[in-house]
Amino acid sequence: MxxxxxxxxxxxxxxxxxxxxxxxxxxxxxxxDFGAIRSLVDTWFHHLPTVQPFYAVKCNPNPAFLGQMAALGTGFDCASLAEIETVLCLGVSPDRIIFANTCKPESHIKYAAKVGVNLTTFDSICELEKIRKWHPKCALLIRIKVPETSSTATFKFGSKFGALPEEIVPLLKAAQEAKLRVVGVSFLIGRRALNFQAIQDAIETAKATFETAAQLGLPKFHILDIGGGFSSGPKFTEAASAVKVALEKHFRNELADDGLRIMAEPGRFFAKxxxxxxxxxxxxxxxxxxxxxxxxxxxxxxxxxxxxxxxxxxxxxxxxxxxxxxxxxxxxxxxxxxxxxxxxxxxxxxxxxxxxxxxxxxxxxxxxxxxxxxxxxxxxxxxxxxxxxxxxxx
The missing domain is CATH 2.40.37.10 (Lyase, Ornithine Decarboxylase; Chain A, domain 1)
Structure with missing residues (x-):
């Protein structure tokens, strides 16, 4: 390494x-330090070999840094037209990009459709209506608000992002009625979360959302996006272990039949x-x-x-x-x-x-x-x- x-x-x-x-x-x-980037990517895949990182461009969009990440095979979490454009200019394929913003300007949605960025997140009826109008072939992840009672994250996102538990069924039904394709669940426990029980709680909540979708008759979900919040160093080893334990507990069957794609959106882990x-x-x-x-x-x-x-x-x-x-x-x-x-x-x-x-x-x-x-x-x-x-x- x-x-x-x-x-x-x-x-x-x-x-x-x-x-x-x-x-x-x-x-x-x-x-x-290019060597530090390569070391961090090696560390990620050593501890989380089944979790594909989509680097959060907002954390640091330095072109040389992004170029190294692209060369090392990571995906990219983009939140705007400009970030998508920056990544595409590196020669990155659009299927290595997730448009991970639950509230996007219509012009940005149109651009994503034009360039072939076909995976995004949502947590509101309004967003579904915009996507239905401007990018109806886009695959969707429902962003859920995860329990924050066990989280010690220094920066939490639940006040702004994520569907509440009582909103999940209406949102999934609305997507179904609009003939939009929801393919999985995303969440974010918060920046630099140190209580790994929060990771396990979030993955358990995500599994419940998978089951809810199945009960509603939606096509089987096959993507789980566990978000970011990871820090490099010894805490990452502990966090990775918590992720693997929770995945084995709640998604054992999906992992066994190779029917689950697992993503993450780390920023600080790679850029700091x-x-x-x-x-x-x-x-x-x-x-x-x-x-x-x-x-x-x-x-x-x-x-x-x-x-x-x-x-x-x-x-x-x-x-x-x-x-x-x-x-x-x-x-x-x-x-x-x-x-x-x-x-x-x-x-x-x-x-x-x-x-x-x-x-x-x-x-x-x-x-x-x-x-x-x-x-x-x-x-x-x-x-x-x-x-x-x-x-x-x-």
């Missing part, structure tokens, strides 16, 4: 970019760790024992994620021009500001850092999930213009 670059190798690679006189890199930039963000120090202020620094990316850009998570979850490596071994230096309580005029643009506070100066660097690891994709160009600091350098041992 291929391994990602070590942290030391990544830092050496970053230093080579910074010290390249021909490039004169002073703006922030990303490094994308392969990206590293390097930012340079553009300003400094000393107030007593506190050091305050400005860097050239912030809350309006790649660090938008800090509005939803604790900064302690983002590993940070300082790189100084004068002393390469920063970890052995005295540290100071430090505040790190982003570049904009927004007073809320504070990346870190009360964070221990060595003494830094203008043109030193802060390198942030695990910065691929919902970072550049959520950033904007506020104050003229363009997240969309941050370059990406490829690190590849092959």
């Amino acid at each position: 291929e391994k990602p670059l070590s942290r030391d190798d990544l830092i050496r690679f970053i230093r080579s970019i910074i010290s390249n006189e021909q490039v004169e890199q002073t703006d922030s930039f990303y490094v994308l 760790s392969p990206f590293i963000l390097a930012t340079s120090v553009t300003g400094k202020r000393v107030r007593g024992e506190v050091r305050e620094y400005w860097i050239n990316d912030g809350i309006s850009g790649s660090f938008n994620i800090l509005l939803r998570k604790n900064h302690d979850e983002i590993p940070c490596t300082p790189l100084t021009v004068e002393n390469p071994i920063c970890l052995e230096m005295k540290t100071w309580s430090s505040t790190v500001f982003g570049p904009t005029c927004d007073p809320a643009d504070t990346v870190f506070k009360d964070f221990e850092l060595p003494e830094l100066n203008v043109n030193d660097w802060l390198v942030f690891h695990d910065m691929g999930a919902y970072t550049s994709s959520r950033g904007n160009d506020f104050n003229g600091f363009k997240t969309s213009a941050i370059p990406t350098y490829i690190a590849d041992k092959n």
